[in-house]
Amino acid sequence: MEQETRKFEVLRVSVLSHCSFACVYCVPKDQSSSSEDKSHYHFLSPELLTEKLKLLITKINIKEVHLTGGEPTLHKRLPELIGGVNDLGIREIAVTSNGFFADGLIQKMKSKGxxxxxxxxxxxxxxxxxxxxDRKFPLSKLLSRVEEAKESGLEVKVNCTVLKGYNENEILPLLDWFGKKGITVRYLEFMKMGPLQKEHSEFFYSSEEIRNTIGKKYEFSSYLTASDSTANYSRTEEGYIFGIIANHSEPFCEGCNRLRMDATGKIYGCLSDETSFDLPENSSDLDLVLQAAMRTKKKFFTGSELSMKFIGG
Known part of the structure; x- marks a missing residue:
């Protein structure tokens, strides 16, 4: 019965497999050099995405497409990708970025949907x-991009992956700055994926610790949270809104409605399962593939050796 009630409604797409950053939780240290082998890079073309999406929407009511990477703004045809999704009638289109991209891109993306x-x-x-x-880019540029997106009229959220020994002391400064600007901050528990999977416990900072840190300065209470949300939201007395995405300590797997696609067009049903599926050429065989992908979904997040940049993080 549980299997029948679960649906894929959000498609997260890794439009390319590389990034201009080499974040410690995503890239093994021996691969963090800017001179890494580019022969393994993959790009999802607008034509292939449109083809795959046209097929998927014959069977799934996709409410949102979220374009990720890697770093999606490195994709030279990103506005075309967005336009292709929009042309198929999907009105909720999101992009996750590290903020380091060319001037004018935000408006180009917005004009495409x-x-x-x-x-x-x-x-x-x-x-x-x-x-x-692991890069010496100016943080000020990233902050200005966040403000630019907010001023353009886009909905904007900020994600912070919290790692013990790295940035737990940044939790309050981030909430201070973005809260005053009316921008929601979401704190992510470090997920057991990619290069630090085996050392996960060493760097793990729990949702309880995050709330306790915020509670040292702010009074807050629960805030309206959608049933399919990955985050649990709270609101401070000052009106600052923050969310916590806690895959490990507050698992939300049983309500997960996400389907993932990598930069080659393969789909994945669950972050905790490395099994990928090729989409068939026609919709008659699609039900079986989607059912198989749904069966990979776990009741609790266990993680995998996949780096998030390959699976639409």
């Missing part, structure tokens, strides 16, 4: 930002 941008901001200090990203 983009409705939301999520920005990865793991630190509010330049030194902390460099420590996590």
């Amino acid at each position: 983009l409705t939301r941008m999520n920005f990865s901001v793991d630190s509010f200090s330049q030194s902390g930002f460099e420590k996590i990203s």
